[in-house]
């Protein structure tokens with residue numbers, strides 16, 4: 001099994017999404033003999049914004065090839081300014097490629113990457129799962145939409161939220177997320193959302 005591990009937080013050692021994405025990958029390592037893990041740190045080594053000529057470069061093709069080779073993708077994603085970091089969006093701009101990961105058919109868009117499993121690990125400073133801010137959550141919704149566009153309709157989503165609301169809520173959110181990670185099936189198959 002090939003696993004692609006992505007991080008995109010700018011917050012280094014204090015990052016919640018990095019802590020949690022590492023826990024997911026560790027769970028896979030413990031359960032899957034011979035697993036091959038590729039790691040890409042999108043904050044330490046940002047991909048360029050996509051351009052039309054940029055699609056044809058060896059560097060862009062290598063990013064796509066790395067994704068295509070993966071059975072499982074673990075995405076460490078912080079919420080920044082109500083959405084995902086531009087570094088992570090740039091990665092999606094490299095892998096949402098017509099003819100490779102989706103195509104347009106008679107019935108509209110058809111995802112071509114549906115055989116892959118994705119685990120999203122998302123960290124949010126405030127609370128968006130309920131209450132007045134639920135309607136302005138554009139990180140989880142965007143990630144689900146982009147993965148769905150290429151056929152990954154049932155990502156597993158682990159959320160730690162309220163992590164900027166004080167030490168106690170932060171600790172509780174991290175503990176709950178770590179407990180949820182204990183239930184991530186370390187398998188190739190897509191899981192229930």
Ligand SMILES: Cc1cc2nc3c(=O)[nH]c(=O)nc-3n(C[C@H](O)[C@H](O)[C@H](O)COP(=O)(O)O)c2cc1C
Pocket residue numbers: 009010011014015016017018077078079080081082083123124125126127163164
């Ligand atoms: C640049 C920046 C923008 C942020 N914007 C938001 C935001 O819009 N809403 C929110 O709830 N938290 C926001 N936060 C808090 C982060 O979501 C929180 O720190 C979370 O843990 C980020 O994941 P990380 O720890 O892996 O970096 C922001 C943090 C930073 C550094």
